[in-house]
Amino acid sequence: RKEVEQDPGPFNVPEGATVAFNCTYSNSASQSFFWYRQDCRKEPKLLMSVYSSGNEDGRFTAQLNRASQYISLLIRDSKLSDSATYLCVVTGGYNKLIFGAGTRLAVHP
Amino acid sequence: DAGVIQSPRHEVTEMGQEVTLRCKPISGHNSLFWYRQTMMRGLELLIYFNNNVPIDDSGMPEDRFSAKMPNASFSTLKIQPSEPRDSAVYFCASSLTGSYNEQFFGPGTRLTVL
Numbered sequence: 001r002k003e004v005e006q007d008p009g010p011f012n013v014p015e016g017a018t019v020a021f022n023c024t025y026s027n028s029a030s031q032s033f034f035w036y037r038q039d040c041r042k043e044p045k046l047l048m049s050v051y052s053s054g055n056e057d058g059r060f061t062a063q064l065n066r067a068s069q070y071i072s073l074l075i076r077d078s079k080l081s082d083s084a085t086y087l088c089v090v091t092g093g094y095n096k097l098i099f100g101a102g103t104r105l106a107v108h109p
Numbered sequence: 110d111a112g113v114i115q116s117p118r119h120e121v122t123e124m125g126q127e128v129t130l131r132c133k134p135i136s137g138h139n140s141l142f143w144y145r146q147t148m149m150r151g152l153e154l155l156i157y158f159n160n161n162v163p164i165d166d167s168g169m170p171e172d173r174f175s176a177k178m179p180n181a182s183f184s185t186l187k188i189q190p191s192e193p194r195d196s197a198v199y200f201c202a203s204s205l206t207g208s209y210n211e212q213f214f215g216p217g218t219r220l221t222v223l
Contacts (some may be wrong), residue, residue, distance in 0.1 A: 042216070043200055043214035043215060043216055043217055044152070044200075044214050045213045045214070046212070052219065095164060096154055096157065097142075097154065097212060098154075099151060099152040099153075099176070100151070101151040
């Protein structure tokens, strides 16, 4: 079983739609959680950290459920520029980040 | 400010050749990470340095791979001899005080081994 599992997609949505991505992780000892964004043929970049209480950054909302070892990302009012791969990331062991394989989002006009 | 710098951006080589990838982390960052990304395996951590010292190299696939960090501003990842299955995008990332803080990735080196 992979340490971080994500639906690879692609999610094809129209502009303005709301879309949600889910992620599960296997290491119950993981302490920190993140969503990274990766554009085609580019490097990953931090989108947002995920806190136990849930957190919001503009159109993006991240949620964490430690009991179920589940992380989610909600994007409201999708823009064409949101098209990318979204990587779920958890800490694993000493100072290591474990990346999921990513969920691909395609927003169309 | 300059981000993480990697060179070369693209490398095409033949099986059996030595390949050296280079990375300059963001000035002031004390942690450096080498990752490999492929379609099949996603993004994998190869090795992690803290204050120029290798902390975890459990992700290094085999003895053909080696990494060094002679000073705070430079690191290399060497593959000798290279094989076609080493073809991937190799990313270097740096952060301050370890991976609980944001890691900043370089643009990557796209390696093709023929």
